[in-house]
Amino acid sequence: MYLTREEERALAGEFGHGKQKAMEILAALGDIYGAEKLIPIESAQISGVSYKTIGDAGLEYLMDQTGSVAVPTLLNPMGMDRFRWSELGIDKHFFEKQMAIVAQYGMLGIDAQCTCTPYYITSPQRGTHVSWSESSAVSYANSVLGAWTNREGGPSALASALIGKTPNYGYHLRENRISDVSVKIDFRLSGADYGALGYVIGKVVKSKVPAFSFTSKPTNDELKALAAGMAATGSVALFCLEGARAHQETIELVPAEVDLYSSGEPDVVVLGCPHCSRLELAEIARLLRGRIVTKPLWICTSRHIASRSVSLITQIEKTGARVICDTCMIVSPAFENRCMMVNSGKAFEYGPSLCKSETIIATTETCIDTACTIH
Amino acid sequence: MLHRIKGRIISKGYAEGVAVVTQEPLSFLGGVDPKTGIVIDPKHELKGTSIAQRILVFPTGKGSTVGSYVIYQLKKNRVAPAAIINELSETIVAVGAIIASIPLMDKLEVDPITAIKTGSKVIVDCVQGFVEVDV
Numbered sequence: 001m002y003l004t005r006e007e008e009r010a011l012a013g014e015f016g017h018g019k020q021k022a023m024e025i026l027a028a029l030g031d032i033y034g035a036e037k038l039i040p041i042e043s044a045q046i047s048g049v050s051y052k053t054i055g056d057a058g059l060e061y062l063m064d065q066t067g068s069v070a071v072p073t074l075l076n077p078m079g080m081d082r083f084r085w086s087e088l089g090i091d092k093h094f095f096e097k098q099m100a101i102v103a104q105y106g107m108l109g110i111d112a113q114c115t116c117t118p119y120y121i122t123s124p125q126r127g128t129h130v131s132w133s134e135s136s137a138v139s140y141a142n143s144v145l146g147a148w149t150n151r152e153g154g155p156s157a158l159a160s161a162l163i164g165k166t167p168n169y170g171y172h173l174r175e176n177r178i179s180d181v182s183v184k185i186d187f188r189l190s191g192a193d194y195g196a197l198g199y200v201i202g203k204v205v206k207s208k209v210p211a212f213s214f215t216s217k218p219t220n221d222e223l224k225a226l227a228a229g230m231a232a233t234g235s236v237a238l239f240c241l242e243g244a245r246a247h248q249e250t251i252e253l254v255p256a257e258v259d260l261y262s263s264g265e266p267d268v269v270v271l272g273c274p275h276c277s278r279l280e281l282a283e284i285a286r287l288l289r290g291r292i293v294t295k296p297l298w299i300c301t302s303r304h305i306a307s308r309s310v311s312l313i314t315q316i317e318k319t320g321a322r323v324i325c326d327t328c329m330i331v332s333p334a335f336e337n338r339c340m341m342v343n344s345g346k347a348f349e350y351g352p353s354l355c356k357s358e359t360i361i362a363t364t365e366t367c368i369d370t371a372c373t374i375h
Numbered sequence: 376m377l378h379r380i381k382g383r384i385i386s387k388g389y390a391e392g393v394a395v396v397t398q399e400p401l402s403f404l405g406g407v408d409p410k411t412g413i414v415i416d417p418k419h420e421l422k423g424t425s426i427a428q429r430i431l432v433f434p435t436g437k438g439s440t441v442g443s444y445v446i447y448q449l450k451k452n453r454v455a456p457a458a459i460i461n462e463l464s465e466t467i468v469a470v471g472a473i474i475a476s477i478p479l480m481d482k483l484e485v486d487p488i489t490a491i492k493t494g495s496k497v498i499v500d501c502v503q504g505f506v507e508v509d510v
Contacts, residue, residue, distance in 0.1 A: 024473045028385045032481075048441055057409055057444035060451060061474065133440075151439025155470045202410055 001030035001167065002037045010163065018067030018162060020075040025159040032168035038279070039129055039168045040255035042147075043072045043119045044161035045284040046110070048154025050079035050099040058154075059101055070164030074118040075105055076134045076154075077275070079332045081324040086257040088324065088334040110161070114326040115302035116277040117143055117224070129172055131160035134252065136228035136274050136346060144223050147234045148172050149321075171238055179211035179240040182250040186215050189258070192343040194222040196260045197253075198229020199345030199361075202236055204251060211240040221277055229345025235328040240361050255260045260348065264360045266341035270329040271364065272300030273344035278309050281323070284312035285315045287368040297321040297371035321371070330354050341368050376377040377498075377507045380483050382460070383395035384501045385469050388478030390458035394508075395429040396493045397421050402438025412454030427498025430497040431456035433485050436468035439493065460487045461508060480506060484505065 003011065011027060013020040026038060042183045048054045078092045079098050090098075106112045113121060119141065124130050126146035132138050133152040141147040150170040152160065160166045170176055185200060201210060208231075218226065218241075230236035272286060276299060284299060299316065303325040306313060313323045321324045329335040329342065339358040340351050351359030362370065388402035399420050401407070406416040412427030427449075435441060446468070458478040461468060472479035478501035483490070491497060491508050498507040 021474055024386070025470050026472060028464075028469045029466060031381040031383070031384070032466075048444070051441075054441050056440060057404075057448035061444045061447045153442060153443065153466050153470070154472065156466055159470070182463055249423060 001027060001035050003027065007038060014222065015192060016067055018065055022162040026163055026167055029156060031171070033167060033169040035167035035169040036167040037168055037170060040164060040167050041071055041160055042128040043122065043130045044069065044107070044157050045074050045076065045130070045132040045134055045137060046154050047076040049075045049077065049101060049102055049105070050113055051094055051295040052079045052331055052333050053316065054154070056112060059097060059106065062101060062104040062231070065104070065108060067243045068185040070341055071161060072122065073161040074121065075112060075114045077116055077328045077331050078102060078114045078181055078326055080327050080334070082326050084324060087322070088332065092336060094333065100162045100320070109247055113303060115275050115304065116328065117277070117302055118128055120277065120302060121304045126295045129166065131157045131253065133157040133167045135231035136224065138237050139227035139231045139239065141226060142171055143146045143240065149175070151235060157247070159163045167350030177238060179209045179243070180211050180247060181205055182247045183206045183210045183212045184250060184252045186211065187255045188216045188302065189218070191218065191222065193258060194218055195225035195229045195296060196342065196361060197258050197345070198226040199233050199260065199348055200253065201232035201251070202232060202234030205230070205234055205236060209238045209240065210236065211242060220278055224274055225344065229349070232346040237317070247276050248286040252259055260361050261366070262343065263362065264339070266339045266360055266370065268298065268335065268338050269346070269367050270297045270298045270300065270335060270339045271343055271367060273328050273342060273347040275328070276301040276305065278305055278312070280283065281305070281312045281316065283364065285312045286371070287365060288316055288344045291372045293320040293371045294329055294374055295371045298329070300302065301325060341367055341370055350365060376489040376510055378510045379505050379507050381467070381505045382480040382483040384504050386472040386477060387480035387499060388458070388476060388501050390430065390478050390499045392430045392457040392491055393446055394432055394495045394497045394499060395421065395424060395426055395493050396432065397489060398488050400435050400437040402435045402436070403442035403467070404439040406438065407443050407445060407449065409448040410452060412449055423435055425437050426456045427454035428457050430458050430460065430499060432460045432491050434462040434488060436465050438467065440467050442467040443471035443474065446477065447475045450477060451474035455456070458477055458501070460499065461485065481505070505508050
C-alpha cells in the first residue's frame with residue numbers, strides 16, 4: 001500500500017509509539033485486503049468497551065496506550081449504567097474495572113459516551129468515510145445514512161481513530177457497494193417485525209448485500225432493527241431499499257417464516273436493542289400509560305437521548321419500568337442466566353450465547369403487556 | 376537441511392522455535408487461556424497443547440476481535456507464541472500480532488500447514504521476509 005511521507009514518518013515512530021503501532025495496523029490491514037492507500041475518516045466508533053466482553057485482556061492493552069485520537073470518536077455500550085449500576089445488581093469489582101476502561105478511553109481523547117446509536121449524537125454526512133465497529137451502526141450508516149464504513153473490529157477502529165484514516169478497501173470502494181441478492185416481502189410488516197426479518201435474512205444472505213422491496217415503507221427505527229438483526233445472524237454491513245435491480249438470486253418469504261414470536265413467562269423484559277430513539281421512548285411511554293409493571297422492565301437508550309427525553313422518562317418510570325443508559329442487555333452481566341423477553345432480532349440472537357439466557361422475541365406491545373400482567 | 380520459504384511480512388520481528396501446526400482456524404478469545412498459553416477450545420484439535428514460545432502455524436483466525444487483546448495478554452504473561460505463520464492472515468490475528476510485537480508472516484510460497492511439521496525447528500525472519508524450516 002502506498003504511504004504518504006507523513007504516514008511513513010508515523011510508521012517510523014516519529015509521532016510516538018501509540019501512533020506507530022496504529023499505523024502498523026493500518027498498513028498491515030491495507031496489505032491484507034489490497035488497499036492502495038489510506039483515506040481520511042470523519043469519525044470513529046469503537047466496540048470492545050464492556051468489561052464483560054474485553055475483560056482484563058482489553059483493559060491491560062488500553063492501560064498501556066498513550067496519545068490521542070485524531071477524529072471525533074465515540075464508544076459502544078459498556079457493561080452498566082454509569083450511575084445506576086447497583087440497581088442493576090452490578091458488583092463493585094465490575095464497576096471499578098468498567099470505569100477504568102472508560103477512563104482509559106477518555107485519556108485517549110475519546111468522548112466516553114457509550115451507545116450503539118452514535119448517529120443520534122452526530123450523524124455523518126452522506127458520502128463521507130467513517131470507521132465504525134458496532135455492527136448495527138455500520139449497516140445503518142452505510143444503508144440509511146449514506147456514510148461509508150467497513151465493519152471494523154474494536155482494535156482496528158481504535159487504530160483508525162488514532163491516525164484519522166482507514167485503508168481504502170471493501171465498503172469504502174464504490175464497486176463493492178452494489179446489491180447482489182433480492183429480498184421480496186409482499187406482506188405488511190411493522191415495528192419488531194423488522195428485527196425478526198433481519199434475524200431470518202442475516203442467516204440466509206450471510207455477508208451479501210441484500211436489496212429489499214417492501215409493501216410497507218419502513219421507518220428509520222424499523223430499518224435500525226432490520227440492520228441490527230441482519231448484522232447479528234449474518235455479517236451484512238450494507239443493504240439497499242431500491243429493490244428494482246434484478247438479481248439472479250431472489251429470496252421470497254411468507255409471513256410464517258418471519259413469525260418468531262412466542263409468549264412465555266420471562267423473568268425480565270428488556271427493550272432498546274439497538275438503543276431507543278426518542279420516538280421509540282414515546283411509543284413505550286404511550287403503551288405504558290396508566291399501567292403498573294409487575295415484572296422488571298428495563299429500557300436501554302443513550303445518555304444523549306435520555307437527557308433530551310426527561311418528561312418521557314418520568315412517565316415511563318412512574319409505572320415502575322426503568323430507563324438505563326450507557327449499556328444494554330447483551331453487554332451487561334446484569335441479564336445473564338435469566339429468561340429474557342425482547343423485541344429485537346439482535347438480542348434474540350445473542351441472548352442465548354452471550355448472556356446464557358433463554359430469550360423470547362415478541363412485539364413491543366406483547367413485551368409491555370407481559371411486563372404489566374397481573375399474576 | 377534448512378529449507379527457505381519466502382512469505383509476506385504482516386508483523387515485523389525475528390524468532391526461532393519449535394513448530395506447533397494445526398489445519399484448523401483458531402479463535403484466541405475463548406480458544407486460548409491467556410494465563411498459560413494452552414489451547415482450551417474443547418472442539419479444537421490443539422486442545423491441551425501449549426503455544427507458548429512456539430512457532431504457531433494455522434490457516435487463519437476466527438471469532439471475536441477481542442482475540443487481538445488476548446494475543447497481547449499472552450505476550451504480557453510471557454506465554455505468547457514466539458512467531459505466527461498463517462496461510463492468510465485476517466484482522467484479529469494481524470492486529471494482535473502487531474500490538475504484541477509478535478512476528479507474523481502469511482502467503483508463503485508453499486502451504487505452511489503441509490510444509491511445516493509439529494516439532495520441526497523453524498526460523499521466522501519477518502525483517503527479510505522468509506521462514507527456514509529444518510527438514
